[in-house]
């Protein structure tokens with residue numbers, strides 16, 4: 001039987017290395033186009049905002065169906081400027097999950113608002129609607145609910161938005177890891193009142209440095225965000241409100257404009273690799289040992305999907321497995337080893353160990369395995385083989 005194309009790479013098993021992610025493989029075929037786009041920006045000397053950023057914003061609107069998209073300097077700054085535009089500050093409460101990247105809660109704290117956490121659903125690692133309902137029933141002055149579409153899988157937006165409507169609170173989607181993911185209600189980041197994406201290089205659509213994008217439904221809010229990303233300045237040197245420098249560089253936008261047309265095929269490549277792991281783990285009987293990621297919205301059969309920014313499993317003896325894989329040349333990562341309610345800088349929130357058991361358990365058990373569109377079948381087979389050897 002002929003070997004599948006992705007096996008014909010001549011890699012020797014003895015020298016097998018499987019990095020968690022290898023961005024050079026994505027860059028290489030696009031190198032000429034990307035360098036030419038960067039050169040055009042250099043020649044134009046239009047280095048901040050400008051036509052490249054305008055194009056990216058328009059294309060993100062088309063791609064996601066969001067009403068407005070505003071390019072900014074990072075995913076963190078996208079969230080920060082959005083919360084500033086909504087006037088969130090001291091005396092306000094924002095509810096989110098403790099099992100996410102730090103920025104989600106960090107931006108709330110920076111504005112002087114109070115963070116209230118609600119635990120995750122153990123199957124999806126995303127904000128649990130029942131935990132959220134309980135928090136909302138006993139918390140006053142909640143000004144925003146922030147679900148995070150962790151690892152590229154949408155949170156339960158139907159249940160979360162229903163609760164939000166009941167309480168009259170806007171939902172802001174942290175879609176930093178989820179551009180391209182979808183849910184029966186729409187594209188990640190374009191379902192609720194507002195949201196944001198990160199274009200940090202390891203994201204599915206990665207810039208050549210930091211970059212981000214805010215999305216929102218309301219035209220007035222979009223105008224405010226545009227103003228705040230540039231120090232609330234309009235016209236030049238006249239300031240209506242205190243914003244910041246959250247502007248997006250033209251070079252980053254130019255790189256993203258070259259990459260965006262490839263995002264769907266890269267996403268399909270990630271999903272194929274997820275399916276490969278799923279079937280190889282099942283064949284090896286490892287689906288009973290590891291807990292594999294779920295695809296809750298794919299089961300609805302309307303073409304919605306997880307985009308596998310990360311392929312995260314729960315693994316018994318996780319740390320020992322990670323060390324074993326590392327010895328075998330296989331990269332992995334723990335997202336995240338310490339939930340946010342237990343972080344030193346959030347001690348004053350008053351949460352102790354045991355406050356969010358599902359987040360704490362996920363932090364102990366989860367392990368991200370290599371997944372990226374250029375990953376070879378042979379490399380994936382090697383990962384599965386080594387995991388089987390560990391549990392043998």
Ligand SMILES: Cc1ncc(COP(=O)(O)O)c(C=O)c1O
Nearest residue numbers: 074075076101103176198199200
């Ligand atoms: C869930 C989540 N939120 C926010 C951010 C912040 O994005 P950035 O790194 O672009 O500031 C990230 C990036 O890692 C993230 O994963």
